[in-house]
Amino acid sequence: xxxxxxxxxxxxxxxxxxxxxxxxxxxxxxxxxxxxxxxxxxxxxxxxxxxxxxxxxxxxxxxxxxxxxxxxxxxxxxxxxxxxxxxxxxxxxxxxxxxxxxxxxxxxxxxxxxxxxxxxxxxxxxxxxxxxxxxxxxxxxxxxxxxxxxxxxxxxxxxxxxxxxxxxxxxxxxxxxxxxxxxxxxxxxxxxxxxxxxxxxxxxxxxxxxxxxxxxxxxxxxxxxxxxxxxxxxxxxxxxxxxxxxxxxxxxxxxxxxxxxxxxxxxxxxxxxxxxxxxxxxxxxxxxxxxxxxxxxxxxxxxxxxxxxxxxxxxxxxxxxxxxxxxxxxxxxxxxxxxxxxxxxxxxxxxxxxxxxxxxxxxxxxxxxxxxxxxxxxxxxxxxxxxxxxxxxxxxxxxxxxxxxxxxxxxxxxxxxxxxxxxxxxxxxxxxxxxxxxxxxxxxxxxxxxxxxxxxxxxxxxxxxxxxxxxxxxxxxxxxxxxxxxxxxxxxxxxxxxxxxxxxxxxxxxxxxxxxxxxxxxxxxxxxxxxxxxxxxxxxxxxxxxxxxxxxxxxxxxxxxxxxxxxxxxxxxxxxxxxxxxxxxxxxxxxxxxxxxxxxxxxxxxxxxxxxxxxxxxxxxxxxxxxxxxxxxxxxx
Numbered sequence: 001x002x003x004x005x006x007x008x009x010x011x012x013x014x015x016x017x018x019x020x021x022x023x024x025x026x027x028x029x030x031x032x033x034x035x036x037x038x039x040x041x042x043x044x045x046x047x048x049x050x051x052x053x054x055x056x057x058x059x060x061x062x063x064x065x066x067x068x069x070x071x072x073x074x075x076x077x078x079x080x081x082x083x084x085x086x087x088x089x090x091x092x093x094x095x096x097x098x099x100x101x102x103x104x105x106x107x108x109x110x111x112x113x114x115x116x117x118x119x120x121x122x123x124x125x126x127x128x129x130x131x132x133x134x135x136x137x138x139x140x141x142x143x144x145x146x147x148x149x150x151x152x153x154x155x156x157x158x159x160x161x162x163x164x165x166x167x168x169x170x171x172x173x174x175x176x177x178x179x180x181x182x183x184x185x186x187x188x189x190x191x192x193x194x195x196x197x198x199x200x201x202x203x204x205x206x207x208x209x210x211x212x213x214x215x216x217x218x219x220x221x222x223x224x225x226x227x228x229x230x231x232x233x234x235x236x237x238x239x240x241x242x243x244x245x246x247x248x249x250x251x252x253x254x255x256x257x258x259x260x261x262x263x264x265x266x267x268x269x270x271x272x273x274x275x276x277x278x279x280x281x282x283x284x285x286x287x288x289x290x291x292x293x294x295x296x297x298x299x300x301x302x303x304x305x306x307x308x309x310x311x312x313x314x315x316x317x318x319x320x321x322x323x324x325x326x327x328x329x330x331x332x333x334x335x336x337x338x339x340x341x342x343x344x345x346x347x348x349x350x351x352x353x354x355x356x357x358x359x360x361x362x363x364x365x366x367x368x369x370x371x372x373x374x375x376x377x378x379x380x381x382x383x384x385x386x387x388x389x390x391x392x393x394x395x396x397x398x399x400x401x402x403x404x405x406x407x408x409x410x411x412x413x414x415x416x417x418x419x420x421x422x423x424x425x426x427x428x429x430x431x432x433x434x435x436x437x438x439x440x441x442x443x444x445x446x447x448x449x450x451x452x453x454x455x456x457x458x459x460x461x462x463x464x465x466x467x468x469x470x471x472x473x474x475x476x477x478x479x480x481x482x483x484x485x486x487x488x489x490x491x492x493x494x495x496x497x498x499x500x501x502x503x504x505x506x507x508x509x510x511x512x513x514x515x516x517x518x519x520x521x522x523x524x525x526x527x528x529x530x531x532x533x534x535x536x537x538x539x540x541x542x543x544x545x546x547x548x549x550x551x552x553x554x555x556x557x558x559x560x561x562x563x564x565x566x567x568x569x570x571x572x573x574x575x576x577x578x579x580x581x582x583x584x585x586x587x588x589x590x591x592x593x594x595x596x597x598x599x600x601x602x603x604x605x606x607x608x609x610x611x612x613x614x615x616x617x618x619x620x621x622x623x624x625x626x627x628x629x630x631x632x633x634x635x636x637x
Contacts, residue, residue, distance in 0.1 A: 002100055003041050007034065007107035008054025008078040008089045013232040022053070022060040024107035026230065028239050033110060033230065034060070038069050040113050041103070044120070048072040050096045052089040054081025080198075087205070088198035091189055097181045101125070106172040110239050111227035116173065122220045125177035128206070130168035131222040136238075136262040139229070140203045141167040148218045153207035168219060170203065171227055180216060184209060224265055224594075238262050250587045253596060258492070260596065269597045269615045269625060272425075272456075272570050274490035276540035276618075282533045286525060293521040300516045307527040308498050312468045312483075318500050320510045321527070323518045325455060325484035325497030329353055331513045332480070332499065338416030338449070343367045343401055344605025347425040347453065367409045368605050369401040369429075399427040399564065399572075399605075403435035407442050418443060421453040423460060426600060426613040428566025430460050436467060440476040448478065455484035455497075456568035458541055459548075473502035480506070485526075487569065489537065496523040544569055548616045554626045555614070559633045572600070575610040579636050582610040585629075593628040 011023030018026060024034035041049055049071050053060050061075060076093045078084065086106070090097070097104075103119075119129050128150060130142060141154040143166050154167060176185060188205045196204075209216065228239040241252035242263065253260075260268045286293070298304070305316040312319065322328035326349065333353035340351055344366045351364045410418060420439070423430040431439070436452060443450035457465045467473075467481045480501045486492035496519060501507055530537075552571055556563045560579030564572045575582055586599040598613035600606050614625065 001103065002046055002048050002050060003103040003105060004050040004093050004096060005037065005105050005107055006052050006086050006089045007060065008052050008081040010055040010082065022056045025060065025063060026236065028110055029244055033107060034064065035067055036110060037105060038067060040116055042069050042071050046071050047100065048074055050074050050076060050093055052076045052078055052093050054078040084198040085200055087193060087200040087202045090202045091193050094186050094189060098186055100178050102176050102181065104174040104176060108230050109172050109227060110230065110243055112225055115222060115225040115227050118222065118225065119173060119175050119220045124218045126180045126217045127175040127220045128217060129171040129173040130219045131171055133164055133167035133169050134264055137169040140170045142170060142219065144168060144219050150210055150217045150219055152210055153203055184216060246591055250590055253590060265594045267595045267621060269595055272487050272615050273492055274488055274540055274544060274569060276543045277490040277537055279533060279536040285529060289525060293525055296521060298517055298519060298521040298524045301511050304519055304524055307524065311527055311530050314468060314470055314500055317504050317507060318473055318502060320499050320507055321519055322497045322499060322514065324486060324495040325482055327514060327518065328482060328497055328499040331510050339363045339365060341365045341410050341415035341418045343369060345427060345603050347421045350419045365413050365415050367406065369405060370398040400429055403431050403439040406439060415448060417449045417451060419451045423456045423568040426570065426572045428564055428568045428572060430567035432462055433465050440479050444476055444478055449480065450478060451480045451482065453482045455487045458488045459544060459569045460567040461545060468500055473500060477502040491526060494523040494526055544616055547619055547622060551616060551622045558630055559637050569616045570613050572611060572613050579633060582612050585632060586612065588632055589628060595625060595628055
């Protein structure tokens with residue numbers, strides 16, 4: 001058996017990365033694509049490797065000559081690579097294709113050796129390596145019958161999203177027998193090039209062959225093996241994290257802050273959304289308006305304030321919608337040079353968004369529940385002094401606090417602004433509405449601006465939990481309520497949040513600080529139609545609470561796992577002494593199970609212990625998580 005690598009293309013979408021070198025010389029984590037492919041092929045005992053070169057071909061040949069590949073390498077030159085496509089490159093290599101059984105590969109793919117072994121282990125002589133369609137995939141698709149016979153090749157033009165569940169993506173690695181190449185593929189290849197020219201793709205020939213209906217070609221299905229096709233810099237970025245060294249991969253994933261739908265089979269337990277909302281009918285309604293929403297301008301701030309106010313029963317001058325809560329937090333904190341108080345551990349976006357202003361005492365004063373000892377003052381690593389309690393010995397400690405705890409602490413350590421994330425992230429600590437109103441009254445008396453982030457409050461069991469009420473905001477004008485729509489309503493891709501206050505001057509100023517078109521048409525439409533689906537939303541919250549209770553019970557039965565009760569859509573756990581470090585457990589879940597969780601190592605307020613945070617997902621996914629954790633934690637018993 002031999003291999004043929006098609007490596008003549010220019011790789012224009014990679015821009016400067018392929019301007020002065022062949023596309024396959026692009027590096028992924030310090031190793032070029034061509035070296036990685038040749039190293040894998042070199043282990044197979046092939047008779048030869050045929051490389052079809054074109055763009056910067058001489059440079060490519062010289063480079064390959066330095067790699068020390070033991071398998072004989074021969075070259076075919078495509079001198080008109082700039083005006084032909086890969087069908088012509090394969091046409092030029094047809095004599096080699098006719099000589100013996102062949103592995104055919106394109107040069108712009110990266111894959112793990114197991115993918116190639118799967119193709120070779122299959123006894124059928126003529127195979128296309130395929131993977132189930134995922135949203136990140138582009139290019140040629142195929143459909144199969146129950147016996148893995150390829151029924152048809154689906155081009156980009158023929159692709160139908162309504163049929164996507166039936167599609168498999170070609171990985172661009174093939175296995176052809178000499179008999180198939182000579183009797184079928186090469187004659188069709190020659191005829192196709194003669195009739196339709198050289199600026200086509202060789203898959204078109206396979207498409208014609210499948211029309212003969214004699215099932216000469218079957219599919220070899222991947223079962224989770226990693227691969228990626230690299231056409232542009234975004235693909236290259238994904239490939240670098242997918243194929244990073246094990247000790248580096250976790251950090252690369254964590255630094256992406258989302259976008260994990262691009263990673264095949266990854267189960268995201270790190271980012272926090274409602275998995276039971278929106279309902280199908282709501283998404284179908286949005287799909288029906290997709291073209292209009294995509295091609296028309298959204299409304300401005302005035303209209304969207306009206307829509308947001310309608311959704312939450314407020315007045316338009318009490319509320320400002322944002323491009324996610326993050327935009328509103330940034331606008332709020334950057335205009336405020338006051339001294340801020342927060343409990344730890346918590347969501348640190350608020351103090352992180354404060355700016356140092358000249359002639360202002362810009363300080364963060366933190367309260368850490370469950371710790372004992374004398375108070376001491378130190379820096380928080382970002383230039384802000386921090387007041388906190390000295391750490392007690394490693395062990396389970398309560399992270400619960402009440403409104404009274406906050407009032408007592410900040411009575412002694414005055415602040416200008418107090419931020420309360422309720423339920424808190426990551427602990428899940430929850431102060432009931434009655435307690436928050438006590439805190440709001442105290443803050444008014446002390447002339448403290450109270451910010452309550454209730455992004456997770458809808459998941460609490462308390463029926464009447466929200467502070468987003470006209471009467472409450474009017475009674476406490478120093479109260480500011482922030483809510484992320486992404487987390488509660490399961491639509492993080494819309495980037496939608498709101499900030500409300502009875503301080504109408506503040507609301508007016510914040511509206512001036514953000515862009516007039518700060519939310520897009522899809523987010524606007526969501527606000528417009530939400531009222532029709534309010535009952536579906538309430539159902540989703542009940543369902544999530546059930547899954548939270550079940551998951552907490554299952555986690556409590558695992559060795560080394562100490563579970564904190566939570567009123568949010570996540571659960572925080574402490575790993576007991578003798579168990580794995582949080583970072584090690586997080587790394588193993590990603591590498592071995594393709595499950596990403598939140599490692600809380602280094603989180604302020606959690607020093608001296610091993611903590612993780614787990615999102616709540618659907619029952620079947622939660623079972624998969626618990627089973628994976630159980631297998632790993634048993635290793636330490």
